[in-house]
Amino acid sequence: MSNWIDIAPLSDIPKRGARMVKTALGCVAVFRTAQDEVFALNNACPHKAGPLAEGIVHGKSVTCPLHNWVISLETGEAQGADEGRVTTYPARVEGGRILLDRTFLRARTAA
Numbered sequence: 001m002s003n004w005i006d007i008a009p010l011s012d013i014p015k016r017g018a019r020m021v022k023t024a025l026g027c028v029a030v031f032r033t034a035q036d037e038v039f040a041l042n043n044a045c046p047h048k049a050g051p052l053a054e055g056i057v058h059g060k061s062v063t064c065p066l067h068n069w070v071i072s073l074e075t076g077e078a079q080g081a082d083e084g085r086v087t088t089y090p091a092r093v094e095g096g097r098i099l100l101d102r103t104f105l106r107a108r109t110a111a
């Protein structure tokens with residue numbers, strides 16, 4: 001069995017956008033940059049658990065819609081003076097489809 005789960009076509013997420021994806025193994029926020037890179041993170045901001053999938057994507061970061069914390073899509077770390085981290089998950093695009101790593105999703109805490 002493959003370790004990658006096919007979750008959606010890349011076209012389902014607008015450039016500089018995000019979607020909450022519900023898998024059999026839990027919910028994950030999936031982000032698409034202007035360069036069509038994809039990143040997967042826990043949806044809860046480390047500050048007050050704001051819904052990151054509803055945030056603004058800029059470069060390789062997302063700004064939480066609640067209190068404007070900026071989170072790196074690559075590392076999950078809060079940037080600037082803010083401290084905290086969001087769990088990240090391996091994601092990739094193959095054949096125009098977004099894939100998430102099943103092994104890492106299994107290790108996550110329940111959504």
